[in-house]
Amino acid sequence: MTKYSKFKDYMRNSFMQYALILISFIFILFIISMVVNLKLFAIKTNKSSNEKVSAFFENQYDIYYKNIGELSQNNIIKEFVLNKKNSTDAFTLLYNFSNSQGIKSNFVLLDKDESIKATNLYKANCGSFTNSIEVKNIINKLKKEKDKILTTTNRAQYNNGQRSNYIFAKCIADNDVIIGYLMLQLRETDLNNIILNTDADIISITDNFDNVIYSNNNNIVNSIGKYNPDMNSSNIAYINGKAYYTTINDNIKSNIKVITMTSIAMQQKFLIFGITIIFIIGFFVIILVIFLANKMTNKNINAINTLLEAIDKCANENLQYRIDLDTFEEFKILYDKFNNMMTKVEYLINKNKEISERKRIMEIKHLEGQLNPHFVFNVLETLHYEILLNPQEASKMLVSFAKLMRYSINYGSTEVELKIDIEYVSNYLMLQKIRYNKRLEYYINIDEKLMKCKIPKLIIQPIVENSLVHGMKDSSPLTVNITGEIVENKIELSIEDDGQGIEKKEMQKLLNILNDEYAMPEHIGLYNVNRAIKLMYGDIYGLDIYSKHSSGTKIVLKIPIVEGEDNVYNFSC
Structure with a gap:
C-alpha cells in the first residue's frame, strides 16, 4: 500500500483510484449484461427452437415409419x-x-x-x-x-x-x-411452415451422413448437398463472415440431425461498440476527476489547515483559542468537537489542580496530626518505659514510628499499592494500641488479591483516625475492623468501629458537607478523602457512611480496581 506524505496527494490519488474502480465496475457490468443477453436471447432461444423442431420432426418420422409399414x-x-x-x-x-x-x-x-x-x-x-x-x-x-x-x-x-x-x-x-x-x-x-414459427435464424435437417434433408439457407449446403459450414468451435459457425451460435441435436433415434443457428453478429458489434464507448467515457472521466480532485482537495486542505493552526496555538498553551469558520457541515462538526475538547481540557486541568490541592491539604493535615506534640510525647514516654522493661518491644515500636514518619513526609506518587498503605495503617494502629492499651483492639482482614491494587496514598488512615477521635469517649474500649473485598467490579474498603456513633443531626450535617463539591472545611478529614476519590476516579466512587448513635460507625470506601499504571475496571486483582 502506497504511503503519502501529504493529504492532498492522498486525496487526488484516491479520487483517481475510485474513478478507475467505478469504470471497471461499469465495464464488468456491461460484460455480464452481454453474457446474460447472449444466453437469454441467443443460446436459450436457439436451444428452444432446436428442441421444438426436433420434437416435431421426430414425431412425424415415427408416424410415417409406422404407417408406411401398415399401408404396405x-x-x-x-x-x-x-x-x-x-x-x-x-x-x-x-x-x-x-x-x-x-x-x-x-x-x-x-x-x-x-x-x-x-x-x-x-x-x-x-x-x-x-x-x-x-x-x-x-x-x-x-x-x-x-x-x-x-x-x-x-x-x-x-x-x-x-x-x-x-x-x-x-x-x-x-x-x-x-x-x-x-x-x-x-x-x-x-x-417451411413449421420453421417460420421458430425463433432461430437458420434451421437445417440432415441425415447421419450430413446429407441435407431441409435447410432454409442454402449457404450452408455445399455442391453435393451436404451440410458444411465454417466452424471454428463446437458452437460457433460462420456464414459469409457472420457468426452464428449453433445447436446440433444428433440424439434423435431416427439418425436425423436438427441444426439450428442464431446470429450473434449483432451482439458482437454491440460488444465492440460498448467497450469502445466505455473506454472513451473512462478517458474523459479520468481527466475530469483530476481537475475536480484538485479543486475539492484545495478546499478541504484549507479547512484542515485551520484545524492544524488551532492545534498549534493550543500546543503553545493558548487554551482559550476557538475555531470559528464557515465550511462544510462535517468540518463544522469537527471544529465543534475540537472546541468542546479544549473546553474539557481546560476543565480537566483545573480539576487536576484541585485534585493536587486536595491531596496536598490531606497530606499536610495528616502530617500535622502525626507530628502532634502530644502524640509524639506519648509515644516517646511509652518508649522510655518499654526500653527499661521490654527492650525488644521498644525496638519494634521505634521501627514502626520511624516508618510512620517516613511514609507521612514522602510526597511521591499519589497512588500506592494497598499493601503499602495497610502497612502504614498497621504501624499507626500499633502505636495507638501501645498508647491506649486494652482500650483499643483492631483487626485487619484484606483479601490477598487486593494487595497489589493501587489506591490513593493516605486514604485509609484519616478514616481510622476519625474512628479513634470520635469513637473513643468516656474511657470506653474501642474495636476497629478494617476489611477489603471486590464488590461489583469495585474495591470496597470498610473501616468499622463499635464506638459512640453519630447522632442523627450531626450525621445529616456531615452528609451535606460531603455532598457539597465546593465546600472547603478545615477540620473534616472525611470530606477530603471523599472529594479526592471523586476527583480522581469519578462521581460513582467515594465513601458511604453508616452510623447510629451508641451503635458504632461504618465507613465504606469505594474505588475502582487499578493495577499498575492503567485502570482496569473489569479486572480482578
Whole structure:
C-alpha cells in the first residue's frame, strides 16, 4: 500500500483510484449484461427452437415409419396393385393419410414393374420422379431388403409446391413375392411452415451422413448437398463472415440431425461498440476527476489547515483559542468537537489542580496530626518505659514510628499499592494500641488479591483516625475492623468501629458537607478523602457512611480496581 506524505496527494490519488474502480465496475457490468443477453436471447432461444423442431420432426418420422409399414400390408393396396380393384378406395386411403399429417407428403404407388399406379404428384412431376436417381437406388435396395423400411434424401426437382427432399419407401409383398412399391415423400412447404414459427435464424435437417434433408439457407449446403459450414468451435459457425451460435441435436433415434443457428453478429458489434464507448467515457472521466480532485482537495486542505493552526496555538498553551469558520457541515462538526475538547481540557486541568490541592491539604493535615506534640510525647514516654522493661518491644515500636514518619513526609506518587498503605495503617494502629492499651483492639482482614491494587496514598488512615477521635469517649474500649473485598467490579474498603456513633443531626450535617463539591472545611478529614476519590476516579466512587448513635460507625470506601499504571475496571486483582 502506497504511503503519502501529504493529504492532498492522498486525496487526488484516491479520487483517481475510485474513478478507475467505478469504470471497471461499469465495464464488468456491461460484460455480464452481454453474457446474460447472449444466453437469454441467443443460446436459450436457439436451444428452444432446436428442441421444438426436433420434437416435431421426430414425431412425424415415427408416424410415417409406422404407417408406411401398415399401408404396405393393407389388403386394399395389395388388391389394387395386383388386380387394379378398389382403385378409389386405395387412392382415398393414401390421400387421407398424406393430408392428415403435420408434414404432408407426395405418395407414389408402383407395381412390380416400377410403373406408377397411383400418386398425388402432378403429371409434370411424375417424370422427375421416374428419372430420379435416388428413387432408382432405393428400389434396388428394396429388392434386396424387402422386409425393411428404407429412407433416403431426394433431389428430384418438383414444381407447384410438391418439392420433397426425404423419402420413406417399403415393398408391397404377397406371399413373400414383391408385387409393388410404396413411397411417401415429405413436402418441403410444410416444413417451411413449421420453421417460420421458430425463433432461430437458420434451421437445417440432415441425415447421419450430413446429407441435407431441409435447410432454409442454402449457404450452408455445399455442391453435393451436404451440410458444411465454417466452424471454428463446437458452437460457433460462420456464414459469409457472420457468426452464428449453433445447436446440433444428433440424439434423435431416427439418425436425423436438427441444426439450428442464431446470429450473434449483432451482439458482437454491440460488444465492440460498448467497450469502445466505455473506454472513451473512462478517458474523459479520468481527466475530469483530476481537475475536480484538485479543486475539492484545495478546499478541504484549507479547512484542515485551520484545524492544524488551532492545534498549534493550543500546543503553545493558548487554551482559550476557538475555531470559528464557515465550511462544510462535517468540518463544522469537527471544529465543534475540537472546541468542546479544549473546553474539557481546560476543565480537566483545573480539576487536576484541585485534585493536587486536595491531596496536598490531606497530606499536610495528616502530617500535622502525626507530628502532634502530644502524640509524639506519648509515644516517646511509652518508649522510655518499654526500653527499661521490654527492650525488644521498644525496638519494634521505634521501627514502626520511624516508618510512620517516613511514609507521612514522602510526597511521591499519589497512588500506592494497598499493601503499602495497610502497612502504614498497621504501624499507626500499633502505636495507638501501645498508647491506649486494652482500650483499643483492631483487626485487619484484606483479601490477598487486593494487595497489589493501587489506591490513593493516605486514604485509609484519616478514616481510622476519625474512628479513634470520635469513637473513643468516656474511657470506653474501642474495636476497629478494617476489611477489603471486590464488590461489583469495585474495591470496597470498610473501616468499622463499635464506638459512640453519630447522632442523627450531626450525621445529616456531615452528609451535606460531603455532598457539597465546593465546600472547603478545615477540620473534616472525611470530606477530603471523599472529594479526592471523586476527583480522581469519578462521581460513582467515594465513601458511604453508616452510623447510629451508641451503635458504632461504618465507613465504606469505594474505588475502582487499578493495577499498575492503567485502570482496569473489569479486572480482578
